Amino acid sequence: MTATFDHGGGVRSLRVPIPDNPLGFTLVYVVDTDRGPVLVDTGWDDPASMDALVDGLTACDTAVSEVHGVVITHHHPDHHGLSGKVREVSGAWVAMHAADASIVRRARETRAERWYTYMAAKLAAAGAPEEHLAPLRSARRRTLPGLSPALPDREIVPGELLELPGRRLRAIWTPGHTPGHVCLHLEEEHPAGLPGHGRLFSGDHLLPEISPHIGLYEDPDDTTVTDPLGDYLDSLERVGRLAPAEVLPAHQHPFTDAPSRVRELLTHHEMRLTGLLTLLATPLTPWQLAERMEWNRPWERIPYGSRTIAVSEAESHLRRLVKLGRAEAVAGSDPVTYVAA
Numbered sequence: 478m479t480a481t482f483d484h485g486g487g488v489r490s491l492r493v494p495i496p497d498n499p500l501g502f503t504l505v506y507v508v509d510t511d512r513g514p515v516l517v518d519t520g521w522d523d524p525a526s527m528d529a530l531v532d533g534l535t536a537c538d539t540a541v542s543e544v545h546g547v548v549i550t551h552h553h554p555d556h557h558g559l560s561g562k563v564r565e566v567s568g569a570w571v572a573m574h575a576a577d578a579s580i581v582r583r584a585r586e587t588r589a590e591r592w593y594t595y596m597a598a599k600l601a602a603a604g605a606p607e608e609h610l611a612p613l614r615s616a617r618r619r620t621l622p623g624l625s626p627a628l629p630d631r632e633i634v635p636g637e638l639l640e641l642p643g644r645r646l647r648a649i650w651t652p653g654h655t656p657g658h659v660c661l662h663l664e665e666e667h668p669a670g671l672p673g674h675g676r677l678f679s680g681d682h683l684l685p686e687i688s689p690h691i692g693l694y695e696d697p698d699d700t701t702v703t704d705p706l707g708d709y710l711d712s713l714e715r716v717g718r719l720a721p722a723e724v725l726p727a728h729q730h731p732f733t734d735a736p737s738r739v740r741e742l743l744t745h746h747e748m749r750l751t752g753l754l755t756l757l758a759t760p761l762t763p764w765q766l767a768e769r770m771e772w773n774r775p776w777e778r779i780p781y782g783s784r785t786i787a788v789s790e791a792e793s794h795l796r797r798l799v800k801l802g803r804a805e806a807v808a809g810s811d812p813v814t815y816v817a818a
Contacts, residue, residue: 480529481536484725485668487644488676491533493520495555500728503555505530506678507537508663511643513545516569517661517678518727522558530559544569548639548646550680550727551658552577552584552626561627572631572639574650577657581626583698595697596785603788604762604812612781633659651682651716653709654689658682660716671733673722682709683716683724685732688745692789693796706797710746713739746794750803753794760807760814767791 480492487509492502506517514534520526534540544567549557552573560571573581597613633639635650645664652658661678681689691709717739724738725731732738749770756769767788768776779787795815798804807814 481533484676484723484731486665486676488663488725489537490725491530491537493526493529493533493559494523495521496523496525498555500555502728504725504727504729505533506725507534507539508641508644508646510545510641513543514539515546515548515641515644516544516563517548518550518556518680519547519559519563521555522562527559527562530563541566543567546641547571548633548661549573549577549629550660550678550682551655552581553655553681554626556680556727557581557626560629564627564630570631571627571629572633573629574633574635574648574657574659576652577655578629578632580656580696581628583696585625585628587697591697596695599695600764600785600788602812603792604764604814605788606764609781609784635659649677649712649716649719651680651709651712653691653705653712654681656694656703656705656708658712662719662721667722671722673720673733673735675721676723676725677716677719677721677735679716679724679726681727682712683735683738683742684726685724685729685738687729688742690786690790691746691793692786693792695789702796704793704796704800706746706793707800710743713742750794750798753791753798754803754817757798757804757815757817760810760816762812762814763788763792763795764812766795766815 482490489507491505493505494502503520505520508515520530531541541563544563546569547560547563563569564571593613597610601610633648635648639646647662647664649660649662651660658680660682663676665675691706694703694705717736721735723731723733724735803818804815805818807816
């Protein structure tokens with residue numbers, strides 16, 4: 478498959494690889510404006526990824542040096558990673574929602590050791606076994622991706638049009654995958670005349686074949702008790718009501734009929750919550766719940782890092798069930814266990 482694709486109406490996409498990741502690549506969108514190209518996301522900070530971005534822009538008859546601005550859907554390193562390098566070369570502005578910008582700011586000020594200590598404590602509280610905790614306690618010299626991301630210059634304000642000369646691109650706040658995730662609604666007639674309301678750059682919020690990771694918002698310097706799954710379900714419905722003619726996601730491929738995909742995802746999470754209540758007929762820690770949940774492979778074949786992510790997802794579902802009054806923590810349990818209410 479070609480590395481660049483012309484979606485018509487002054488929108489093209491580039492495939493920027495993500496090293497050692499089954500998703501394979503981030504789709505970076507190039508939006509033509511009267512002041513030069515604006516990128517939606519930039520891809521992972523890696524030499525091969527930067528090469529792909531450079532080559533892709535060349536194939537689009539432009540260059541990194543010509544980029545006017547960068548709009549970031551969310552702070553994760555496969556989306557925001559190359560923003561700083563693009564800005565260094567081009568002088569482009571970088572825009573992000575305030576909630577994710579504050580995470581970027583804190584990440585830059587937090588030593589890697591603090592992250593390892595924080596994650597070890599969280600996983601211990603979730604009932605993780607010692608063999609899972611040991612690497613976190615001993616591997617503190619490693620650098621983590623995304624710990625020195627570029628600070629954005631501009632704030633994306635939900636509901637407002639972004640400053641893209643000659644285009645109508647409106648920010649839609651869609652928290653869940655991250656606190657400050659945004660989708661971007663291109664309020665222009667679809668170039669192929671497809672029925673619906675413009676096109677939606679959906680980031681990781683709405684993907685054609687997979688459900689995005691919805692875990693707890695991990696941040697050692699913010700102890701706010703949040704409900705990411707509740708946030709996600711609410712903002713899914715908001716995007717469904719937009720009824721865009723086409724969705725341009727950050728992974729996989731573009732698709733139509735966003736309301737149908739939204740219904741599928743809402744049904745998926747409701748079925749998952751119902752299934753968890755069955756498992757919680759007996760008290761379980763978040764780790765024990767994650768071990769018993771259905772994933773894309775058996776638990777014993779899930780690699781180390783993915784188990785950490787799975788536990789965070791189990792916790793976000795637990796938090797939603799507790800908030801709905803459908804599950805509760807068992808008083809006095811340590812590590813804490815949960816049971817269906």
